[in-house]
Every structure is written in structure tokens, then in C-alpha cells.
Amino acid sequence: MSVSVLIVEDEPLIADDIALILERAGYDIFGIQDNADDVIRLLNQDKPDIALLDINIEGEKDGIHLAHLINQKYHIPFVFLTSYYDRNTLARAKATNPGGYVVKPYDEGDLIANIELTLSKGHAKNDIPSDKVFVRNQGQLQAVDPSEILYAESEDNYTKIFIEDKKLVVSHTLKSVEEQLTPFAFIRIHKSYLVNFQKITSIHEGYVFIEEIKIPIGRAYREDFLKRLAIL
Numbered sequence: 443m444s445v446s447v448l449i450v451e452d453e454p455l456i457a458d459d460i461a462l463i464l465e466r467a468g469y470d471i472f473g474i475q476d477n478a479d480d481v482i483r484l485l486n487q488d489k490p491d492i493a494l495l496d497i498n499i500e501g502e503k504d505g506i507h508l509a510h511l512i513n514q515k516y517h518i519p520f521v522f523l524t525s526y527y528d529r530n531t532l533a534r535a536k537a538t539n540p541g542g543y544v545v546k547p548y549d550e551g552d553l554i555a556n557i558e559l560t561l562s563k564g565h566a567k568n569d570i571p572s573d574k575v576f577v578r579n580q581g582q583l584q585a586v587d588p589s590e591i592l593y594a595e596s597e598d599n600y601t602k603i604f605i606e607d608k609k610l611v612v613s614h615t616l617k618s619v620e621e622q623l624t625p626f627a628f629i630r631i632h633k634s635y636l637v638n639f640q641k642i643t644s645i646h647e648g649y650v651f652i653e654e655i656k657i658p659i660g661r662a663y664r665e666d667f668l669k670r671l672a673i674l
């Protein structure tokens with residue numbers, strides 16, 4: 443039984459080259475897409491055995507964001523194939539638990555080896571969907587959709603979590619909260635603040651804005667934060 447591979451790559455020539463390599467190696471091409479939204483529509487219909495994800499793709503969602511969505515809903519193994527290997531990109535990619543990470547320009551043998559190793563170790567995700575977190579609140583564990591969280595703020599050994607319609611206070615440090623929310627595209631921009639990257643509406647004069655909410659960017663975090671932005 444042949445293995446089907448989804449290729450997510452926004453450079454047509456590279457995508458065609460990958461497809462040719464895989465077909466020669468006996469794989470079936472499940473599809474070629476250049477943006478996350480089209481990938482999601484495709485996965486809602488059927489799923490491949492494995493996906494190759496470029497990080498810098500068309501649209502608002504990059505390949506790492508797409509990887510989080512795959513983990514949360516579709517539970518298929520994936521390998522990153524990208525020209526990005528700086529420390530911050532690697533840290534973001536690592537949080538998605540990929541099966542492999544192939545740097546362009548890629549070697550054909552390395553590409554095939556990463557696919558084979560990922561498939562052989564059964565890199566399928568946990569059967570329990572990870573599209574929510576649970577916050578201890580007044581003696582109970584309250585389910586929270588991470589996409590509704592705007593930001594988190596440190597207060598000594600506690601952390602205030604600001605959601606669209608309320609605020610929760612948890613007895614964990616911001617570092618501990620960061621470890622749980624990083625897979626959901628949260629980013630530390632200050633020693634006291636963790637923000638939902640998808641909620642950022644603008645950045646101006648050393649501040650991140652989430653609509654009218656103004657959050658400072660710490661000097662120690664500024665360079666790493668700016669490197670992660672897709673700036674035109």
C-alpha cells in the first residue's frame with residue numbers, strides 16, 4: 443500500500459521538484475497547496491499519511507501555525523521543509539513536535555530519510571484533541587479555548603489570563619503558563635507579558651496593540667520578536 447504525501451510549498455518549481463522526487467521513490471502525491479486555508483479545506487475532506495510543510499507560505503498563517511492546527515484537529519505526522527533555521531524559528535517549530543526538519547537546499551536522500559523515519563516511529567498525535575486548555579478556577583477545571591485568550595500578565599507567582607470576556611488568575615508563574623500556551627502560537631514579548639500572536643492588531647513605538655489594549659515590548663525580547671514577524 444503506497445504512502446500519500448501532502449506537499450505545502452508556495453514555490454511552484456520547488457513543489458514540482460519535491461513531487462517528482464517522491465513519485466520516483468514510490469510515494470503518492472496527495473496534493474500540493476501553497477497556503478494554510480486551502481490545506482485546511484483539503485484536510486476536512488480527506489487526510490494524507492504524512493505532510494511536508496514549508497514554513498514561509500502564502501497567507502496569514504505560516505507553516506508553523508498550520509502545524510499547530512494539524513496537531514489539534516487532524517493528527518497526521520508532518521516534516522518541516524524550509525530555508526529557515528534561526529534559533530527562534532527552530533524554537534517555534536520544536537513546539538509543534540514535528541517528525542523532522544529538512545533545511546533547503548535539501549538533499550534528496552535526507553528528504554526521503556526524514557519521511558521514512560517519521561512514518562516508522564508512528565508520529566501520530568494523541569487521540570485526545572489538544573484544542574483547549576484547562577484553567578483551575580474556584581475549585582474546578584474550566585475549559586478555555588486558547589484562541590479566545592488575548593494575553594497573559596505576570597503578577598509575582600501568579601498569572602492573570604485575559605480572555606475576550608473575562609479575566610482568570612492562576613497560581614502559576616508566567617513561565618509555566620508560557621510552556622503550556624506556546625504550542626497555540628503565543629509569544630513572550632516582555633518579562634511580564636505573553637501575547638496571543640493571532641490577536642495582535644498593530645505594533646507601534648515599542649508597543650504591541652490588541653485592538654485598544656497596549657502592551658510594552660521588553661528590550662530583551664524586542665529583537666527576537668521582530669525577527670519572527672513577516673514584514674513587507
